[in-house]
Amino acid sequence: RKEVEQDPGPFNVPEGATVAFNCTYSNSASQSFFWYRQDCRKEPKLLMSVYSSGNEDGRFTAQLNRASQYISLLIRDSKLSDSATYLCVAYTGGFKTIFGAGTRLFVKA
């Protein structure tokens, strides 16, 4: 079992839709969590950190459920420009950063 698992998708949604991605992690000692965005043939870039209390940044909401060991990313009012791969990241004890395989999102007009 991979330490960080994501639904690979792809998710195909129309503009304006709401879409949610889940990610599970196996190491209960994981301390910090992030969502990165990666455009095709580009480098990953930080989208947002995930806090225990949940956090929101415009149309994006991230939540953490430590009891069930999963994090989620909700995108509201999807835009064409949201089309990308979304990488779930867990930072574990021992200073290890583990990336999930990514979930591909296609937003269509």
Added chain:
Amino acid sequence: EAGVVQSPRYKIIEKKQPVAFWCNPISGHNTLYWYLQNLGQGPELLIRYENEEAVDDSQLPKDRFSAERLKGVDSTLKIQPAELGDSAVYLCASSFGGKGDTQYFGPGTRLTVL
């Protein structure tokens, strides 16, 4: 502010040849990472440096891969000899600290081994 710089951007070599990748992190960032990313997968850590010290190289195939970060700034990742399965994108990232700080990635080097 300049981001993470990597070179070359693309490299095509024949198997059994050596290859080297170079990375210049963001100024002031103490932690430097080398990742390997295969198509359809997330980045996989090869080695992490805190200043000039390699603090996590458990995933680095040491029989053919080597890395160095002299003076705690620039870093070089080398493969010798390259194998077909080494074809991938090699990403360098840096962060201010190593404890969960945001990582900033360079554009990567796309390696093709023929």
